[in-house]
Every structure is written in C-alpha cells, then in structure tokens.
Amino acid sequence: MTSGFLRGRMFVHLRRLVAAVVTVVLTVSVGACGAPAAVAPTTVRIGVGGLPLLVYLPTTLAQRLGYYAEEGLDVRLQEYQSGAKALEGLQAQNVDVVSGYYDHAIQMQANKRPVKAFVNMLRYPSVVLAVSPKAGKRITTIADLKGAKVGVTTPGSSSDFLLKYLLVRNGLKADDAVVHAIGGDASAITAMESGRVDAAVMIDPAFSLLQKRMGADRVRVLSDTRTAEGVREDFGVSTYPAAVLYSGTDWVSRNGRVAGKLTKAIVRTLDWMRKHTAAEIAERMPREYAAGDFDTYVQSIEHAKDAYSPDGTIHTDGAEAVSGVLRQFSAEISRISISLEDTFTNEFVNQI
Structure with a gap:
C-alpha cells in the first residue's frame, strides 16, 4: 500500500514537471512570435572633427532625426578639434568610426595603416x-x-x-x-x-x-570650394568627395552589418535634407551650433545645401582628383602607387 502511494505521488510530480516545461516552452514560443524580447542596440562611437561645422552636419542630424536608433544603433558622437585629431582617436581605438574627410583614407594607405570610407556626405570640400x-x-x-x-x-x-x-x-x-x-x-x-x-x-x-x-x-x-564652380576652378572636376564616414579596413570588413546601418541612416538623412528647407534643417540641430546668430546659421545651411551628396556615393573620378591633389605636395603619397579601390566602397550604398 505504501509502495502504491509513493508511485502515485511520483506520478503527480511527473505530471506537474511536464506541465511546467510545456508552459515555459509555450511562453518562449509566444514571446518569439508575438512580442519579441527587446534587443539591446549596438553601440557605435563616431569621432567628429568639429560637431558645429556644416561639413559634418548630416552626422549629427541623423541622430536628431532618430535614424540611428531606428537602425538599432546607439551612436555616441565624440567631438575633436579637427579631422586629423579624430583620426588619431580612431588609431587609439577611442572611436570606432570617423566623420572626416576622404583624403585621410589616401594618406593612411600611404602610411600602411589603411582605412576605408563607406558613405559620402559632402561632394564639395566646402x-x-x-x-x-x-x-x-x-x-x-x-x-x-x-x-x-x-x-x-x-x-x-x-x-x-x-x-x-x-x-x-x-x-x-x-x-x-x-x-x-x-x-x-x-x-x-x-x-x-x-x-x-x-x-x-x-x-x-x-x-x-x-x-x-x-x-x-x-x-x-x-x-x-563651396560650389561646383569653385571645385572645377581649383580641382578641375565636378565632384570631390569630402566629408565621409570611414573606419579601419579591418573594422569595415568585420562589421559590415553595422556599416550598412550607418550608411542607411546617413543616406536617409541626405534625402530628408533635400526635401526640407534650410530653416527646417537648422531647427533640428542643437541651438548652440548657431553661435548666437540663428539667421546667419540658416543662411549658411542654405548656401551649403548643394554641396551635400545626393545619395552617399563616392565617385571614382572624384577619388582620383583627391589622390592627384595629395600627390602634388605629399612626398610619401607621390612616390607610391595608391590603390583607390582599397580606400572606399559603395557596397553599402548600393544595398539600399
């Protein structure tokens, strides 16, 4: 009789255990299908060679519009005195990506520390x-x-x-x-x-x-060099890639998904800028960037609008022009063969 009682108790415990397991499985399944658990955003540190400067405006505006967050990115903008200092921050691994000028990609290839640009924000040096x-x-x-x-x-x-x-x-x-x-x-x-x-x-x-x-x-x-006319006069070309997002070549290779999300956010921002007035753009930016003169800030953006890239593409003829300029005064660049295809990619722009 005792033996039968024990077997009965064990059966009850087994049924309860099975029910608990089924409940857990169902809960996880419903959560996965109906209300997925929140995924922590990927943190990306971007070094910027002067946050208030209009040449880097899309980097900040993308954050203000919420486009980074919509891509699942937690972007931390870190200001430096110049693009050269931002590059130093990248080399010291204090940032993951730089919002800086494309010419540094050519300079770094000459120094055998390659970086790669992956989205263009500015088609004139400005x-x-x-x-x-x-x-x-x-x-x-x-x-x-x-x-x-x-x-x-x-x-x-x-x-x-x-x-x-x-x-x-x-x-x-x-x-x-x-x-x-x-x-x-x-x-x-x-x-x-x-x-x-x-x-x-x-x-x-x-x-x-x-x-x-x-x-x-x-x-x-x-x-x-804020206009197409000025670029043609000084460089003999119609486009000259300037402000871009770039990072170490290895980082871009290992983090293609993140680079693609950053690219999408920037291209969306460039499209938004084309469809809105200079005043509307200025209203979205931190007020302190106007340095106490909002009207002049708006006028500056109005004059700069044509300089922003329409689609984030880096054009080969523009890259060649940048290389040609640097060769004229840089001995370290002039004496080596630069492989331009290793300094930029349009892979992520083409995926949008």
Missing part, C-alpha cells in the same frame, strides 16, 4: 581660403601668402592639405606659409578678427559669421 581684414591690402592673391601666418584647423588636417595644394598650385612651396592651428568654429573667427593670422582656411558657419561681423566686403576670398 572650405574657404579667406584673408583677415587686419592684413590690409598686402594679400590679394594666393601667391602673396608666402611668409604669411595662415590658420588651419590643425596641422595634418584636410584644411592644411588644401592650403598646401593651393600654395603649390600657385607657384609656392607647400611650406611657404606659416601654419597656425586655430580650430574650425569660434576660435577660428577670433583668430581672424584679432589678426592673429593673416588668412585662414575656414568652414561654415564660422566663415559666414565672420563675414557678418566684419562685413562681407572686408573679408577677401582667395578660394571658395
């Missing part, structure tokens, strides 16, 4: 070489910059590359001007207003704010 009103009338051409103090964001930055190219193109040596690091935003304006530099390679909105404060007719422009 920088201006301007003369400080404090310099008076002694600088009227680029050739007059010999011995002058010229500001760039930092030495080794894309603004520095452009200055060297323009000097060489106008019959000078790449080091004929005395380069000063002045940053790209408020510090650049101060350097030009005070006369600490005689001229500077400037980026909007800083350049437009300088014109507003000192008078457009007092700020002499020696080169303006």
